Amino acid sequence: MTRRKIMFLFITCSFLLMAACSKQTEDQQVQDSVAANTDDQEVTEENGGDNFPTAAQTIEELMEQPPGTLVEEFMDPDIEASRTVNFVHYLRFYEDTFKSVVENDLPGYFKEHPEADADHVYNYLVYTLGSGQYKKYYEQLKDFDHGYIMPELPDGEDEIKRAKAQKTNIVVLMDASGSMKAEIQGETMMDLAKDAIDQFTSGLDDTVNIALFAYGHKGKGTEADRQLSCASIDNLYPLNAYNEESFHEALNSFQASGWTPLAGAMEKAREYLSDYDREQYRNIIYIVSDGVETCGGDPMKAAKRLHDSQIEAKVNIIGFDVDDEGQNQLKQVAEAGGGQYATVRNQSEFEEVLIHKWQPSRMQVITQQGVKLQDSVWKMEELIDLYGRLTNLATRESQRITDAASFLRNEGYISDEAADEVIETAKQQQEMRNTHFEELKNQKNDEAEAAKEEIDEAVNEWKEEWSGVLE
Incomplete structure (x- = not known):
């Protein structure tokens, strides 16, 4: 075969192959278009x-x-999710402003759809008047943790006497990485954290010594100054009794800035407390952070070294608005350090953990009383508030739809039958949702009560056994 014939056959085959591929592409595009049109048609x-x-x-x-x-x-x-005690806040806005918005907007649509059946009307009213906040509060209700923790109960006369005689050292490690600049309800996480820590330290006993470190507070968070930022772990308030003016000045001396040397900060704390052995001192580390290690350290290893050393420090961590990955890491770090982990989303939760749950006292051993009444009340208030927000959203959505259906019927835009069916559907949906929310709330309440009873029983038995030593 001549070279010209070979070239002719090659070109011919190439054209045929291109044509076949083009046909397959066109066929696939037609199939995709049909499928898309079918999906749209279903909606x-x-x-x-x-x-x-x-x-x-x-x-x-x-x-x-x-x-x-x-x-x-x-x-x-x-306004939509306002608490039950502030119901008038929602009601006034709804009656004075929002209802007129609805009554001005809906007629335009239903003039064009005079034959809309009940399902169509209900779907459209949810589309315009439904709440989009269920997930936010529902996830908080699902994740609700009563926070009751079995207190440390020294075992044996020597341990109890040692615990009574111990002084307490607290080292606060403040994450000052750039991400702490993020805002929550108009204030930066750094400012909210500082306010909570200021309140926490101001309530400490005079016998408790406090130290403050900031880490990651230098540099601008760029790769160029990463080394500088990761090395910036500074003691801003030396270990001493709380002094309001000096401590406040130390808190205001830094701002959120760079990277997150979490492991390095714990290593620094271990070195700092190395002379305060566990026989004479109770050493506690409080870490406030909004994320994971970003300087290449191993925070779990650092936390374990802290706890296993002669100072036997406990590592408590507050994760401030941390994502799932960050929560998992910080929880593991706290566990490795023999301490506790808590996630907080706002200042009130922050203050509850620091001030109401974790604030140490020199009288803690002598006056152990299980779950304190005030702690129980605060947690139940939090649970009821979450539950109330959800039921309020469901009730208010149902009322908006009911009022809109009544308005449309009165103005002749939908039939009596359609209006009645829409109102009944809205009522049924409200009842279904509120029933589910109540079941979840009751489950969380039962878990809290069971934990409280277990702790109270253990503490009472311990106090009875060692009453002579505790006196």
């Missing part, structure tokens, strides 16, 4: 030809429900 046919989602029917679907278009545009989330 639009359910809602009279309009492309908006079907309303949530289950708790799982409810968690993914976006805010209604009118709610998102015209209603402040804090």
Whole structure:
């Protein structure tokens, strides 16, 4: 075969192959288009030809429900989710402002859809008036932790006497990495953390010594100054009794800035406390952080060295608005350090953990009393508040839909039958949601009560056994 014929055959085959590939691509595009049109048709046919989602029917679907278009545009989330004791805050806004927004907006749509059935009407009203805040509060309710922890109960006369005689040293390690600049409700996490620590330290007994370190507070968080930032671990308030003016000055001497040398900060604390052995001192490390190690250290190893050393320090960590990955790491670090971990999302939770749960006292051993009444009250208030927020959202959404359906019926935009069915559906959905929320709340309450009873029983038995030594 001549070279010209070979070249001709090669070109011909190439064209045929390209044509076949093009045909396959066109066929796939047609198939994709048909599939997409079919999916769109399923959505639009359910809602009279309009492309908006079907309303949530289950708790799982409810968690993914976006805010209604009118709610998102015209209603402040804090107003919609206002606490029950502040119900008038929501009611005034709803009656004075929001209802007129709804009554001005809805007629335009239903003039174009005069034959809308009840399902169509209900879906559209949820689309415009539904709450998008369920997931936020539901996840907090699911994650609710009573926080009751079995106290340390020294075993034996010698241990009790040692615990009574011990002085307490506290070292606070403040994460000053750049991410602490993030804001929560208009204030930076750094400022909120400083306020909580200031309150915590001001309430310490005179016999408790406090030291303050900041870490990651130099540099600008860039790769160029990473080494500088990771090496910046400074003692800003030397171990001593609390002095308001000096401690406040130390807190205000740094700002959120660079990287996160968490392991390095714990190593520095171990060195700093090396002369305070566990026989005479109770050494506690409090770490405030919003994320994981970013300087290449091993924080679990550092925490274990702290706890296993002759100072036997306990490492307690507060994770401030930390993501799942960060929570897992920080919890493991606290466990390796023989301490506790708590996640907080705002200043009130921060203060509760530091001031109400973790604040040490020289009288702690002598006056052990299980779960304190005030701790129990605070936790139940927190649980009831989360539950109340969810039921308020469900009730208020149902009322918005009910009022809108009544308005549309009175104005002749929907039939009596459609309005009645929409109102009944809204009522049933509200009852279903509130029943589920109540069951979850009761479950969390039962868990808290069981833990409280267990702790109280253990403490009472311990006090009875060692009453002579405790006197």
